[in-house]
Amino acid sequence: MALIHDLIFQGGQMLLVLLLAPLLTGFVRKVKARLLRRQGPPLLQPYRDLVRLMRKDVVLAESASWLFRVIPYVVFAGTWVAASLVPTFRSGLLFSWTADLIAIIALIGSARFFLALAGLDVGTSFGGIGSSREMMIASLAEPAMLMIVFAIALIAGSTQLSTMAAFMNSPEVGLRVSLGLGLVALIIVAIAENARVPVDNPATHLELTMVHEAMVLEYSGRHLALIEMSAFLKLLLYVSLIACLFTPWGIAPAGAAPQSLIVGVATYLGKLAVCGFLLALFETAIAKMRVFRVPEFLGAALMLALLATLLRFVSRSF
Amino acid sequence: MVVYALFGVLALVVLAPIAIALGGSSQATNTVYGASLIVTLALFVIAVLTLFGHSEPPPAITLPLGLPWLGAHFRIDALSAFFLAVINLGGAAASLFALGYGRHEAFPGRVLPFYPAYLAGMNLVVLAGDAFSFLVSWEFMSLSSWALVISHHEERENLRAGYVYLLMASFGTLALLFAFGLLAGASGDYTFEAMRAAHPSAGLAALVLVLALTGAGSKAGVVPLHAWLPLAHPAAPSHVSGLMSGVMTKVAVYGFVRIVFDLLGTPDWWWSLIVLFVGGTTAALGVLYALMQNDLKRVLAYSTIENIGIVFAALGLALAFKASGMTFPAALAFTAALLHVFNHSLFKNLLFCGAGAVLVATGERDMEKLGGLIHRMPQTAFVFLIGATAISALPPLNGFVSEWLTFQAILLSPQLPSWGLKLMVPAVGALLALSAALAGACFVRAFGISFLGRPRTQAAIDARETDANSLGAMFVLAALCLVAGVLPGLFIDALAPVAEIGVGGHMPVQTSVEWLSIVPIAESRSSYNGLLVFVFMVTSGVLAAFAIHRLASDRLRRSAAWDCGYPDPNPLTQYSASSFAQPIRRVFGTLLFGAREIGEMPPPSSTRPARLTVRIHDPIWDTLYAPISGFIDYATDRLNVLQFLTIRRYLTLVFVALVVLLLVLAIWP
Numbered sequence: 001m002a003l004i005h006d007l008i009f010q011g012g013q014m015l016l017v018l019l020l021a022p023l024l025t026g027f028v029r030k031v032k033a034r035l036l037r038r039q040g041p042p043l044l045q046p047y048r049d050l051v052r053l054m055r056k057d058v059v060l061a062e063s064a065s066w067l068f069r070v071i072p073y074v075v076f077a078g079t080w081v082a083a084s085l086v087p088t089f090r091s092g093l094l095f096s097w098t099a100d101l102i103a104i105i106a107l108i109g110s111a112r113f114f115l116a117l118a119g120l121d122v123g124t125s126f127g128g129i130g131s132s133r134e135m136m137i138a139s140l141a142e143p144a145m146l147m148i149v150f151a152i153a154l155i156a157g158s159t160q161l162s163t164m165a166a167f168m169n170s171p172e173v174g175l176r177v178s179l180g181l182g183l184v185a186l187i188i189v190a191i192a193e194n195a196r197v198p199v200d201n202p203a204t205h206l207e208l209t210m211v212h213e214a215m216v217l218e219y220s221g222r223h224l225a226l227i228e229m230s231a232f233l234k235l236l237l238y239v240s241l242i243a244c245l246f247t248p249w250g251i252a253p254a255g256a257a258p259q260s261l262i263v264g265v266a267t268y269l270g271k272l273a274v275c276g277f278l279l280a281l282f283e284t285a286i287a288k289m290r291v292f293r294v295p296e297f298l299g300a301a302l303m304l305a306l307l308a309t310l311l312r313f314v315s316r317s318f
Numbered sequence: 319m320v321v322y323a324l325f326g327v328l329a330l331v332v333l334a335p336i337a338i339a340l341g342g343s344s345q346a347t348n349t350v351y352g353a354s355l356i357v358t359l360a361l362f363v364i365a366v367l368t369l370f371g372h373s374e375p376p377p378a379i380t381l382p383l384g385l386p387w388l389g390a391h392f393r394i395d396a397l398s399a400f401f402l403a404v405i406n407l408g409g410a411a412a413s414l415f416a417l418g419y420g421r422h423e424a425f426p427g428r429v430l431p432f433y434p435a436y437l438a439g440m441n442l443v444v445l446a447g448d449a450f451s452f453l454v455s456w457e458f459m460s461l462s463s464w465a466l467v468i469s470h471h472e473e474r475e476n477l478r479a480g481y482v483y484l485l486m487a488s489f490g491t492l493a494l495l496f497a498f499g500l501l502a503g504a505s506g507d508y509t510f511e512a513m514r515a516a517h518p519s520a521g522l523a524a525l526v527l528v529l530a531l532t533g534a535g536s537k538a539g540v541v542p543l544h545a546w547l548p549l550a551h552p553a554a555p556s557h558v559s560g561l562m563s564g565v566m567t568k569v570a571v572y573g574f575v576r577i578v579f580d581l582l583g584t585p586d587w588w589w590s591l592i593v594l595f596v597g598g599t600t601a602a603l604g605v606l607y608a609l610m611q612n613d614l615k616r617v618l619a620y621s622t623i624e625n626i627g628i629v630f631a632a633l634g635l636a637l638a639f640k641a642s643g644m645t646f647p648a649a650l651a652f653t654a655a656l657l658h659v660f661n662h663s664l665f666k667n668l669l670f671c672g673a674g675a676v677l678v679a680t681g682e683r684d685m686e687k688l689g690g691l692i693h694r695m696p697q698t699a700f701v702f703l704i705g706a707t708a709i710s711a712l713p714p715l716n717g718f719v720s721e722w723l724t725f726q727a728i729l730l731s732p733q734l735p736s737w738g739l740k741l742m743v744p745a746v747g748a749l750l751a752l753s754a755a756l757a758g759a760c761f762v763r764a765f766g767i768s769f770l771g772r773p774r775t776q777a778a779i780d781a782r783e784t785d786a787n788s789l790g791a792m793f794v795l796a797a798l799c800l801v802a803g804v805l806p807g808l809f810i811d812a813l814a815p816v817a818e819i820g821v822g823g824h825m826p827v828q829t830s831v832e833w834l835s836i837v838p839i840a841e842s843r844s845s846y847n848g849l850l851v852f853v854f855m856v857t858s859g860v861l862a863a864f865a866i867h868r869l870a871s872d873r874l875r876r877s878a879a880w881d882c883g884y885p886d887p888n889p890l891t892q893y894s895a896s897s898f899a900q901p902i903r904r905v906f907g908t909l910l911f912g913a914r915e916i917g918e919m920p921p922p923s924s925t926r927p928a929r930l931t932v933r934i935h936d937p938i939w940d941t942l943y944a945p946i947s948g949f950i951d952y953a954t955d956r957l958n959v960l961q962f963l964t965i966r967r968y969l970t971l972v973f974v975a976l977v978v979l980l981l982v983l984a985i986w987p
Binding site: 051054055056057058059060061062063064065066067073074076077078080081095097098099100102103106107109110112113116117119120121122123124125126127128129131132133135136138139140141142143146147150153154157158159160163217218221222225226291292295302306309310312313314316 | 689690692693696699703707710711712713718722725726728729731732740741743744745747748751752754755756758759761762763765766767770771772835837841842843844845846847850851854855856858859860862863866869870871873874875876877878879880881882885886889891892893897898899900901902904905
């Protein structure tokens with residue numbers, strides 16, 4: 001019985017992230033537009049875009065290989081599995097022990113690895129520029145992310161997300177310098193990983209500065225829909241991750257009563273809204289930076305995260 | 319068991335003269351590689367049986383060879399058995415590959431005799447039970463591989479590679495000779511049993527560690543002793559390159575582990591500082607070097623340096639835990655190191671075989687002249703992609719598992735008591751994380767530029783899929799990469815007796831964990847299940863494909879590439895290997911390699927093309943090797959005078975030398 005119960009929650013989580021992800025992106029776009037005094041697209045526009053893209057024919061470049069057609073599914077699968085394992089409204093997911101935080105980061109890494117290959121597959125200069133810059137950004141963002149994981153794992157004594165969330169919810173966490181440094185670094189990494197301003201512009205086309213959009217330029221139809229969906233899921237994943245690690249309030253523990261589940265869902269939606277709003281606010285307030293300024297930006301995250309880890313090694317109280 | 323193993327080695331040794339007798343015929347190729355395949359498979363079975371039947375004491379055998387008062391000792395314990403398995407699995411795969419690849423060899427007579435001898439040499443190193451036979455086998459291995467490196471000596475570059483290799487190999491053996499000499503002490507008993515029983519003083523032991531790190535490390539390719547490796551490994555025929563990179567570097571790791579973990583007794587904590595530092599810098603520098611190369615095989619050789627760095631960093635961690643008496647974390651780090659040894663031997667062999675298949679199909683090793691091979695060699699491309707994914711430490715393949723275990727060991731290290739380690743370990747962790755991310759970039763570049771895109775030359779257009787034997791070998795290796803990635807518990811459990819020898823403890827039994835997960839410490843702390851991750855990814859991918867094709871659309875049209883409306887038919891407008899590396903070169907290379915981009919713009923109205931030149935310096939070659947070789951040149955120039963003395967002067971010289979030596983003897987206490 002308990003197994004079926006857990007299975008339902010795991011399945012519910014998988015569906016929930018799938019359903020909520022476009023909404024979060026739609027919300028961010030809407031807030032951004034309102035902040036710019038524009039009407040903006042309706043909240044549900046991303047869903048409509050996805051459906052429209054899926055119904056369309058795929059126009060495949062002549063030089064594209066079989067790999068190019070497989071990659072959207074691989075990227076989607078990797079991102080979806082990763083997003084399903086981050087606790088959102090309820091911790092102690094059935095399969096949470098399948099992959100700890102390091103493995104989740106690596107799953108995102110797999111998705112990026114294949115997406116970068118897709119950028120090179122057709123053999124166009126735009127695809128190449130996107131892939132090469134994406135890997136440069138990743139080569140700094142990934143170690144920074146791992147260092148953040150190290151710092152938090154050393155505080156929580158675990159790399160298991162459910163355990164980490166439970167620990168962060170307990171009173172023994174307190175205010176710690178390394179947590180603060182980790183949070184700042186995590187936000188920088190999340191911005192870079194999701195190709196947001198100031199690292200990349202998600203709304204750009206036909207610019208030499210674009211990274212993510214250049215990589216997926218040759219995709220169309222259902223392939224593009226899957227790539228877009230993966231991008232939505234990735235944004236949701238990072239927001240959920242920040243929420244689960246730094247504001248774990250309200251997450252229902254395993255085997256909790258229905259009312260605490262409702263509280264869990266409500267607080268989770270609230271957290272998504274707050275994070276989405278802050279992201280939109282940040283993006284409208286800042287200008288995109290030159291590509292070769294990005295390493296400095298991410299280098300700062302890496303140094304902060306390394307410092308946080310180092311502090312944990314030096315003393316248990318930081 | 320050891321008797322059967324020795325018979326196997328003998329068969330390989332006998333194969334060498336047979337190969338000479340058969341000459342360079344295609345029948346010789348089939349005989350030598352076929353026989354090597356059978357013998358290495360048999361040796362692999364012996365190794366696995368020994369590894370799993372480890373309850374009885376290691377059987378030993380003494381042959382009346384070598385030094386008359388010593389004899390040659392051979393035995394297989396769990397540590398030897400593990401490395402024996404790695405060597406022969408790699409050897410079998412390379413032999414199967416060579417059954418097809420070897421037919422394209424222009425001068426098979428230069429390769430065939432040395433190939434089985436080389437395999438025999440590597441096997442003998444791990445079987446040796448005393449220092450003398452160890453060193454003789456080590457040198458036998460070095461020399462036979464040197465012969466294979468210069469098998470294509472008509473290219474000047476290969477000759478130079480062989481020369482540098484020979485020098486560095488002799489240097490490494492010299493360091494090992496001193497290490498064993500110190501271990502044997504004044505009594506001069508060269509058996510490993512006697513060395514294990516003798517406990518050298520702290521200073522002496524530290525010296526042995528440094529010598530072992532120098533000797534074994536120069537063979538494994540740790541920075542700064544790596545200079546020969548990226549020259550020599552690519553110069554050999556591809557299956558031999560795979561063996562040198564995937565297997566011989568592991569024999570070097572065996573040498574290090576045998577001396578430092580087994581023979582040397584209890585370590586001091588600060589030893590691990592040296593090993594950790596060397597490992598971390600090797601990993602990061604190796605992959606950065608790899609990103610600067612355009613030669614496919616050279617990229618792979620530099621990436622070997624990176625992986626050796628990861629192994630040594632994990633070994634340093636194990637040493638630190640062992641010195642602090644923390645047996646369990648030491649076993650975790652040690653197992654991670656050995657698992658990475660095994661994993662790397664699989665995917666590096668696979669990647670070199672793939673590079674060999676590309677070389678046969680196109681005659682090119684330069685990535686800038688390849689491209690689009692996935693259309694012409696789809697199967698090779700598929701297995702190369704698996705190898706590239708595995709080596710980039712991405713789940714659900716095997717490279718990730720060993721990397722993950724290493725990170726778990728790092729997360730245990732704040733418990734280490736000493737301050738030096740508390741500062742060193744997070745720095746090494748950051749270096750490992752950096753090298754893992756850069757390895758991803760490196761292999762996106764290696765695979766993407768060579769196999770994807772449009773063909774850049776006629777040779778790439780004319781490429782044909784490689785033969786069945788070569789493909790078979792690569793598919794076996796790729797399948798093993800997947801198996802080791804989804805069922806890591808089996809391999810971790812098999813390593814338990816090896817960890818028992820190295821650090822005196824082992825990880826908890828993994829195969830009994832539910833759902834075949836791996837749980838190194840406790841489930842609340844960390845766990846990973848490669849099988850489920852793999853199943854989830856496949857299911858969700860297939861589900862998504864099925865749902866979309868059924869419910870939405872499955873129509874597809876082919877058309878010209880979009881490229882923002884500016885597609886150019888010239889394949890040279892694609893991103894090339896050096897342009898792909900440009901952002902990373904700017905971020906990391908300016909400081910480390912002194913990379914400079916010099917752009918030459920023609921004046922207005924001139925029709926000359928603009929030119930962009932990139933200059934990269936090798937800091938280690940410039941600061942370390944160039945001065946040493948300069949000094950040796952200078953010294954030999956000066957000493958050359960001694961060759962042209964008159965007989966009177968020679969006699970004076972002899973007399974003076976005699977007097978000086980007698981004086982030294984008289985003054986010496």
